[in-house]
Amino acid sequence: MSATEETIKDIIVKIVHCDREVLKPESTFQDMKADSLDMVQVLVALEDEFGIEIPDEDAQKFKNFADFVGYVEAKIAEKK
C-alpha cells in the first residue's frame, strides 16, 4: 500500500467519518455513506494536500476508491 493511498484514506476518514476498514479498492461512495458535500470536500482536501487539480468532469468518472488513488497518483506523477 502506497503512502499516497494512506494519505487519501486519512483524508476520507476525517471528512466522511467512515471506518478505515470500509476503504477497499472496490469501495464506492455509497459504501462509505458519503454525500455529495463529502465528495466535494474530499476532492478539495486532496487538491490542497497534493497540490493537484481534480475537475468535476474527471471526478464524476470515479467509481470506487481505487479510481481515486489511481487518479491522484497519476496526477502526482504528471507534476513531477
Next chain:
Amino acid sequence: MLKGKVALVTGGSRGIGKAIAIKLAQEGASVVVNFFRRREAAQETVQEIEKLGVSAQAIRANVGEPEKIDEMFHTIADSFGRLDILVSNAASGLPRQAMDLDPKGWAWTLDINARALLLLAQRAVKLMDDRAGKIVAISSLGSSIIWPGYAPIGISKATLEAVMRYLAIELAPRDICVNAVSASIVATDSGMFFLKAAQAGQIPALPTPPAGRLVSVEDVANVVAFLCSEAAFMIRGQTIVVDGGMSIAPFNITKQGIGD
C-alpha cells in the same frame, strides 16, 4: 453601455453566472470568470466572451475560502488593475431539511453563499477606487419562501440579502450601488435538480410561473445588466425579484387566467 469596465462574476462557468458573464461582455465589459470545480466549462465561457471582442480571464477560487479570494484579487489587480462590477453568484448547497442540517453543511453553505459576498465586496471596493462601482448578489426566492429540502440554501440566501443591504448603505456615499436579484427556479442544472425531484414526487409539485414559463438564465442576466447600468443609480439595497409572478401567485394558472 459598459465599455471599458471590468467585471468579476463568481461561479461564472455555467448556468446563471455564465449568462451574466456573457451579457456583461455583450455590453462591452471585460470579464473575469471565477470558477471552482469546472475548469473546462470556465474556459469555454472565456472563449465565448473573447469572441465578443472583449477580454476575459478564468480564475479558479473557492469563494468559501478567504485565502483563495485574496489570491483571486491579486490576479485581478495584476491583470486588469481595476474592478467596476462585482457579481456574487457562486453558490453551493445540499438538498436537506433544516432538521437534517449539520454544522459542516451549515458552514459550507453559509461560507460560499453568504460570507463570500462580504469578503468579495471588501476586496472589490479597493479596486473600484472612487469610480461608481456596482455590486450585485444573486439570491433566490428560497430566502423567504419555504421549499422542501431547500433549507441550507434558503437560509444562506436570506443571510446574503441581509449582507447586501448593509453593504448597500455603507457604500452608498461612495456611489457604489449594491443590490440583489432573486429568481424562482431557473432552467439550470441546479434548477432542474429540484424540478426533477418534484416530478418524481420526492418534493411537492412546483407551480409554473403565471408568466407561463420557467425563468431563463437570460431573464436574470438582463436584470443584473440593468442594475450595473447608470439607469439604476438610485436603486440601493434592493432585492429585485425575477419570477414571472410566482411569489405573489404560488399556484398554477391557465392560459385563460385565474379560475378557469
